Amino acid sequence: MDLTKIITVAGKPGLHRVVAQGRQALIVESLADGKRNPVPLSVKVSSLEEISMFTTGDDVLLKDVLTKLHEVNNGGAAADPKSDDGTLWAALLLALPTADKDRIYASDVRKLFTWYAQLLAAGEFAKKEEANEEKVEVKDEAKPKKAVAKKAKAGAAAKGPKPGGAAGPPKAAAVRRGGQRGS
DSSP, X not given: OOOTTEEEETTSOSEEEEEEEOSSXXXXXXXXXXXXXXXXXXXXXXXXXXXXXXXXXXXXXXXXXXXXXXHHTTTSOOSOTTSOHHHHHHHHHXXXXXXXXXXXXHHHHHHHHHHHXXXXXXXXXXXXXXXXXXXXXXXXXXXXXXXXXXXXXXXXXXXXXXXXXXXXXXXXXXXXXXXXXXX
8 A cells, every 4th residue: 555645635635645836835635525725834734654653662653553443344344433432342353453652642542533534435455455456566577687687688798889989979069268257
């Protein structure tokens, strides 16, 4: 799952996908309704790729927590974000048993399950599975081509420079100091 283009924008609810970047604003598309809006560069924006969760050991990236939630729920919906805090914590502890209850607020857990539901509805987890299948196919096809490309480069290097051509790119003419102004 690629979360580099999925962001959260301060002051706007939900998750957004970065569509384009201009000089003074980002163009984002809401995952919930698909509407596109400009976001000025002065507004705080956080990529989901950079967010992590507190645990009793080292912090865990949000990407890993969301993936584990997806595995625990067998690709289906998780706990309802509007349910009570105890239910949400129980669902989080199934996916992340080392979650630190002292440093993670209940509102953060609620937000996690809201984001999970939005990513699931947008089909981001399905894109991950398709990308993994494509990578396997590309790796199998790429091996023979690389060997052929290496042989072609080795053959061209052994032949030397092309006949009738220069040995390399033309060199720039040197500028005389006396011809420059102010010297």
